[in-house]
């Protein structure tokens with residue numbers, strides 16, 4: 111009941127202010143807002159349900175519930191099907207709130223009588239629609255167990271505000287996920303899926319500072335495919351792309367998961383090896399060189415073989431990363447000059 115409107119409003123505004131705070135979890139936000147709704151409306155349970163599909167919904171999936179304990183991982187999500195409860199779904203799809211004073215006699219909720227209302231002692235329901243882009247996306251369902259209840263206009267409006275908060279939070283979460291994807295793409299090489307040069311420069315600075323503090327060695331291997339132009343010229347650019355992808359996946363198999371492989375550009379790559387000194391980095395580079403030289407890259411009937419020239423250097427933690435990069439580049443140049451298919455220490 112909305113007896114003390116100003117106190118209720120203040121509490122709700124505080125919870126709503128977390129709508130755009132993506133540092134908190136989406137689930138925690140839903141729990142907070144429905145807990146608030148249960149207290150204010152003095153109902154026995156509030157839950158949030160989302161449609162599986164907005165154009166032709168078949169199911170409603172329970173994604174938050176005041177009955178759930180906040181620290182338990184909820185995995186057993188209840189599901190309501192359109193097939194079983196068509197009148198309820200049809201009513202929700204109109205977008206109108208369902209204020210079912212007596213849930214057993216209201217035509218929109220009577221379908222729940224034997225399977226749900228009676229077994230759980232639910233007598234009254236107030237359901238408000240969560241919209242997304244103006245289309246029903248889910249519901250906030252408030253249930254009471256104290257007999258039929260005449261829902262007041264203010265109570266319906268209050269429940270609708272809760273549903274609107276959920277709508278906005280869902281949108282914010284989706285925008286945030288999109289932003290994350292864009293950020294990931296900005297640091298990724300589209301062809302190989304490896305990190306790109308922009309990522310490398312930032313990552314290397316962070317690793318230099320981390321390794322300086324921990325007084326640990328950091329090394330890198332620059333890898334350049336030999337005579338790659340000839341592969342393009344012989345088989346075409348498309349096959350050259352396939353070779354680059356095969357190269358990347360072969361390297362990933364040889365390297366440790368904590369090593370970071372980036373594409374500097376063209377057929378030039380760099381692997382950053384944390385906690386590794388120059389001797390060990392040399393062995394890693396040799397392993398890479400041998401694995402790549404044994405790789406048979408298939409394209410139709412063709413089996414393409416490659417070799418690589420590698421420059422190994424231990425990163426000088428006292429100098430800017432670009433200096434160590436130059437050193438590795440020089441080592442690659444030397445490896446090429448000495449006949450390719452080899453590893454040179456810089």
Ligand SMILES: Nc1nc2c(ncn2[C@@H]2O[C@H](COP(=O)(O)OP(=O)(O)OP(=O)(O)O)[C@@H](O)[C@H]2O)c(=O)[nH]1
Pocket residue numbers: 301334335336337338339340342346347348349350351354375376377446450
């Ligand atoms: N297919 C394909 N080719 C690329 C890509 N990026 C750069 N290249 C080609 O890679 C080739 C690099 O040639 P070069 O720099 O002459 O080197 P190389 O032929 O490997 O010779 P060495 O390094 O001296 O052994 C050029 O022909 C570029 O066009 C790409 O994304 N896909």
